Amino acid sequence: MTKAMKFFNSIKDKRVAFIGVGVSHNDLIKLFLTKGIKVVICDKKSEDEFDEALYEEFSAKGAEFSLGENYLDEIFNCDIVYRTPGFYYNNEVLTKAREKGIIITSEMETFFDICPCKIYAMTGSDGKTTTTTLISEFLKAEGNRVHIGGNIGKALLPIVETISDTDVAVVELSSFQLISMRESPDVAGITNITPNHLNVHGTMEEYIEAKTNILRHQNAFSRTVLSYDNQTTKDLSPLVRGRLSYFSRYDKPECGSFLREDGMLCYNDYGKVTEFVNKKDIRIPGMHNVENFLTAIAMTFGDVSPETVAKVAKEFGGVEHRIEFVRELDGVRYYNDSIASSPTRVLAGLRSFDQKLILIQGGSDKGISFEPMADEICQKCKILILMGQTKEKIKDAVMSSSLYKEGSPRIVIVNDMKEAVETAHKLAESGDIVSLSPACASFDMYRMFEERGCHFKQLVNEL
Incomplete structure (x- = not known):
């Protein structure tokens, strides 16, 4: 029996609430309903404001609804609550629910728990979407079956039963997703950490603490990639449990990717240097994209050939909404x-x-x-x-x-x-x-x- 089958069997008699119907929850709600699990949809929209077609579809499949001003009240009558990344984990209502023994989780947390394949995950204040996409493009070009999700692409938990142990998952994780995660990926990367989302997190300390969950729960066989140039990120190195490598535009790390003076992007593996691609051959503009390539090279070193990286560099046209x-x-x-x-x-x-x-x-x-x-x-x-x-x-x-x-x-x-x-x-x-x-x-x-x-x-x- 797979991890996914065991998981769904273990909650078949539970009452599960979903806060919000968005990108990460729509397909997930459908999946839980097909499993015969009791679903309660909690949304601050009133019945008049809620999408009529979705309401009819979910109602026909047996979902209950808690809508309008007091939409969160019903979570106290549930066993498990799924929050969207945009719903703050330390919200006082969720805190009270946790204190009463109600399980508070998310799509990405559950996916990490039951995913059968290797997971590469990126976070950071800037550059994580392009880097995540590059990692995905590198691995696809090497012939892997790749599933991309998290803060980019689609929810992965609804397709977890179709994922093979020979596939790879590539995910982008925001601080809002990471704040409650207690499992880390096989390969974790942090592009940089600079002030962001302080209107939600309140303090820089909480924001940084959330980011560290991407590596805090790794084991000794895992890999971590950190920025050598961003001091806040570099300072996280004592937390690394497995193999640590860096990426740098300005220095040559003992282990990690770097930009050589002649413009070549290289990887130094404790004295053995591998050349990948010259920055002039990278199609997308800007030195920040050189950094994104350096990060992706460090994340996939040993899994992707220099020829593949060079091919992607010349062909990849960038991600929508990024210059x-x-x-x-x-x-x-x-x-x-x-x-x-x-x-x-x-x-x-x-x-x-x-x-x-x-x-x-x-x-x-x-x-x-x-x-x-x-x-x-x-x-x-x-x-x-x-x-x-x-x-x-x-x-x-x-x-x-x-x-x-x-x-x-x-x-x-x-x-x-x-x-x-x-x-x-x-x-x-x-x-x-x-x-x-x-x-x-x-x-x-x-x-x-x-x-x-x-x-x-x-x-x-x-x-």
């Missing part, structure tokens, strides 16, 4: 970097181009400082178009920079994305680059950064 080229109009190039929801991501985008940009910024406030990007915006931005909840906060940070001069950059305040795109179009001259690089979360205007990026692309393509 994604949208179109050229009247000599002006437009890029969608909606993923840039923190100052460090903005800096990576700015450094990907060798000219001054027209930037569109602003969004919902995550409680982080915009000061770290202010100097570089003054140096590398000709026009700054600001919108959203944080527009004045960003403006104040830029104008407080010692490098700011009146009108350089020119700062324009707008009401929404439509006005931002129209303003950029009106002010741009042939040869300019316009980039959506918000430095903020999207939740003041959009459900998620993907929706924001798609709206930006739609507006640009309509110009």
